[in-house]
Amino acid sequence: MFWVSRPEAVDLATAVQTTFQFREDGLVKTYTSMVRLALSLGVCLMAVPRVASAQPAPPYTEEHVIILIDRSGSMVAPRLNGETRFQAALKRARDYVETVSTLPRHIAVWSFEGTSYIRHQAFSTSATTTLNTLNSLGVGQGVTPLAFSACAAVDELKSYRTTVLGRKKLRLSSDGLENSSPVGTQCQGGESVGGYPNLDPGSWQWKVLNKLRTGDATNPNPVPTFIQVIADIDFFTTYITDFNGSHSGAYEWSEKGEPTWSPVALPVEGPAVRYLGGLSSATGGRFSLALDNAPAPVFGDTNQDGCVNITDYDLVMANFGLTVPPGNRLADVNGDGLVDYSDYTVVVANWGLGGRCALPQPVRE
Numbered sequence: 001m002f003w004v005s006r007p008e009a010v011d012l013a014t015a016v017q018t019t020f021q022f023r024e025d026g027l028v029k030t031y032t033s034m035v036r037l038a039l040s041l042g043v044c045l046m047a048v049p050r051v052a053s054a055q056p057a058p059p060y061t062e063e064h065v066i067i068l069i070d071r072s073g074s075m076v077a078p079r080l081n082g083e084t085r086f087q088a089a090l091k092r093a094r095d096y097v098e099t100v101s102t103l104p105r106h107i108a109v110w111s112f113e114g115t116s117y118i119r120h121q122a123f124s125t126s127a128t129t130t131l132n133t134l135n136s137l138g139v140g141q142g143v144t145p146l147a148f149s150a151c152a153a154v155d156e157l158k159s160y161r162t163t164v165l166g167r168k169k170l171r172l173s174s175d176g177l178e179n180s181s182p183v184g185t186q187c188q189g190g191e192s193v194g195g196y197p198n199l200d201p202g203s204w205q206w207k208v209l210n211k212l213r214t215g216d217a218t219n220p221n222p223v224p225t226f227i228q229v230i231a232d233i234d235f236f237t238t239y240i241t242d243f244n245g246s247h248s249g250a251y252e253w254s255e256k257g258e259p260t261w262s263p264v265a266l267p268v269e270g271p272a273v274r275y276l277g278g279l280s281s282a283t284g285g286r287f288s289l290a291l292d293n294a295p296a297p298v299f300g301d302t303n304q305d306g307c308v309n310i311t312d313y314d315l316v317m318a319n320f321g322l323t324v325p326p327g328n329r330l331a332d333v334n335g336d337g338l339v340d341y342s343d344y345t346v347v348v349a350n351w352g353l354g355g356r357c358a359l360p361q362p363v364r365e
């Protein structure tokens with residue numbers, strides 16, 4: 001691991017600001033090549049070890065991640081661009097794997113559907129291995145044992161490489177909420193009547209939150225020896241409505257062959273989204289909303305306005321060199337707990353992406 005000093009960051013900042021001016025002039029092709037130039041410049045600098053600056057040493061030496069993907073029936077629902085939610089979830093997962101990270105990553109791949117989860121891949125440091133695993137996954141038609149699966153993943157994270165200080169992360173992609181964890185399994189429970197953060201003790205929502213924060217589904221109190229598991233969540237919702245009023249929802253089928261999940265979209269302002277957003281926030285993670293009728297989120301779009309641009313760049317630069325916290329969590333584009341060249345590189349590489357850059361964008365004074 002190495003660190004680079006802030007002045008170099010400012011040099012690169014100038015390079016990207018220049019490219020931004022090109023964009024304002026409408027010279028998109030030139031702009032794109034300039035961005036690529038800036039990116040390769042950044043990559044070159046990253047490849048050269050530098051003398052450590054006054055940065056505090058990061059607390060973690062590795063990052064341990066379980067990618068947990070919902071394979072339940074409703075994930076076949078189509079999105080605006082014709083892909084399914086499941087395809088979009090896989091793409092997001094692949095994009096995540098391909099983001100550079102300063103902390104070495106060990107990634108496992110799991111999915112859930114029906115009444116349980118599947119371990120598709122044990123922890124691996126090979127991005128190629130993980131990408132191949134993701135590419136091999138197919139969607140199912142069953143229900144959603146989210147609570148049971150998420151809590152089993154926490155146990156796996158907890159027991160992995162206990163001799164190193166690993167940052168622990170559950171990277172969940174889902175479009176629904178718990179509806180099929182077997183009775184008696186950890187984190188199974190009734191629906192909370194109270195909305196987040198006023199969750200009913202004993203509800204599955206309360207148990208999953210406890211499990212992430214304390215390692216124990218029934219203990220809401222902080223445990224000093226437990227490394228909290230961060231929940232990064234991509235949530236897919238809002239079925240597309242056709243002209244005739246019908247929508248694109250998909251049923252999920254129970255083990256008994258009965259449809260158990262009506263094709264009703266979970267509203268953005270509803271308790272499901274509020275809970276999952278709260279789960280991410282409470283654990284220091286991030287929540288990304290992927291609406292069926294909107295472009296999918298992209299890494300580097302820190303404010304989720306549908307465009308990676310100067311606003312995102314400025315946020316990364318303003319927090320450059322900081323650990324998170326105290327750095328702004330949104331500036332930590334790759335979610336590894338540091339705001340550094342890895343994040344800068346993702347912003348530059350994804351510059352202009354997000355599907356909404358054609359809308360009026362901020363102009364720096």
Ligand SMILES: [Ca+2]
Pocket residue numbers: 300301302303304305306307308309311312
């Ligand atoms: Ca943005």
Ligand SMILES: [Ca+2]
Pocket residue numbers: 331332333334335336337338339340342343
């Ligand atoms: Ca980062």
